[in-house]
Amino acid sequence: MTSIIGRNLLAGAEPDPAGDAGHGPDHPPRVGFFTDTSVCIGCKACEVACKEWNAVPEDGLELTGMSYDNTQGLGADSWRHVAFIEQDRPVRDPGGAGPQAGAAASGMRWLMASDVCKHCTHAACLDVCPTGALFRTEYGTVVVQEDVCNGCGYCVPACPYGVIDQRQDDGRVFKCTMCYDRLGAGQEPACAKACPTDSIQFGPLDELRERAAARLDRLHEDGVADARLYGDSPDDGVGGDGAFFLLLDDPEVYGLPPDPVVTTRDLPAMWRHAGAAAAALLGAAAAVFAAHGTIGKGGR
Numbered sequence: 001m002t003s004i005i006g007r008n009l010l011a012g013a014e015p016d017p018a019g020d021a022g023h024g025p026d027h028p029p030r031v032g033f034f035t036d037t038s039v040c041i042g043c044k045a046c047e048v049a050c051k052e053w054n055a056v057p058e059d060g061l062e063l064t065g066m067s068y069d070n071t072q073g074l075g076a077d078s079w080r081h082v083a084f085i086e087q088d089r090p091v092r093d094p095g096g097a098g099p100q101a102g103a104a105a106s107g108m109r110w111l112m113a114s115d116v117c118k119h120c121t122h123a124a125c126l127d128v129c130p131t132g133a134l135f136r137t138e139y140g141t142v143v144v145q146e147d148v149c150n151g152c153g154y155c156v157p158a159c160p161y162g163v164i165d166q167r168q169d170d171g172r173v174f175k176c177t178m179c180y181d182r183l184g185a186g187q188e189p190a191c192a193k194a195c196p197t198d199s200i201q202f203g204p205l206d207e208l209r210e211r212a213a214a215r216l217d218r219l220h221e222d223g224v225a226d227a228r229l230y231g232d233s234p235d236d237g238v239g240g241d242g243a244f245f246l247l248l249d250d251p252e253v254y255g256l257p258p259d260p261v262v263t264t265r266d267l268p269a270m271w272r273h274a275g276a277a278a279a280a281l282l283g284a285a286a287a288v289f290a291a292h293g294t295i296g297k298g299g300r
């Protein structure tokens with residue numbers, strides 16, 4: 001087991017988040033989501049299954065008038081969000097290869113992607129929670145306990161992805177739990193179970209990363225040069241995501257930050273600097289008192 005003494009537990013390499021959170025050596029392997037957006041058809045079965053299983057209330061049922069994306073974003077009452085991105089680009093180059101081969105080229109394409117909490121390796125939401133409402137499960141996922149949350153909202157600006165959100169009525173926060181209750185019963189999360197195209201795949205994170213790398217190679221061989229993985233690397237600014245994606249364009253196109261960094265990364269250095277500054281101030285104050293004492297004695 002890797003020693004945690006002297007390590008910055010808020011950033012950097014983190015091979016065993018559940019172990020470092022106090023779960024014993026026999027904890028189950030870390031699990032996650034691999035969302036392959038290249039096969040998402042935008043049916044929203046994942047959104048519906050999530051709402052139904054987790055009893056998530058309706059989120060306003062607003063029509064944007066701009067897109068089929070009426071959910072608009074993740075929120076306290078939308079734990080899955082299927083983005084519809086309409087682009088003024090052909091589905092494929094005429095005569096080119098790829099998953100759309102055989103389809104007629106047109107001047108427009110839709111990118112669809114089911115977004116969710118990333119269950120970060122370094123989860124700033126969890127790091128800043130003062131009540132312990134957010135915790136790391138034995139599966140390495142991040143879960144919020146609604147009966148412990150006091151509604152302080154510290155976690156909301158801490159999340160580098162803008163995922164976690166407060167309910168308007170009582171201020172408590174809610175987000176995807178990766179169906180923690182279903183995992184305990186040996187079942188996959190409701191969204192992955194409902195997805196008809198296997199765009200959402202669930203399983204041990206190591207296996208998912210291998211599967212994603214193979215899928216990426218296949219797409220590149222087929223000429224889909226823009227395909228890339230997002231959130232899969234343990235070397236990124238959050239130590240890798242427990243929920244990562246295969247995208248067909250830049251992350252910003254999907255509303256994802258291009259280079260997310262755990263917002264608590266620099267806390268240890270900041271505390272060290274604050275401590276050094278406090279020690280210097282105390283030293284200066286002590287020197288002043290000592291000097292005054294000497295002057296007082298000399299002047300008597």
Ligand code: SF4
Nearest residue numbers: 117118119120125159
């Ligand atoms: S995506 Fe945001 S809410 Fe989800 S685990 Fe990471 S920091 Fe927390």
Ligand code: SF4
Nearest residue numbers: 040041043044046195
């Ligand atoms: S269920 Fe699967 S195919 Fe349907 S919108 Fe969700 S991710 Fe896409």
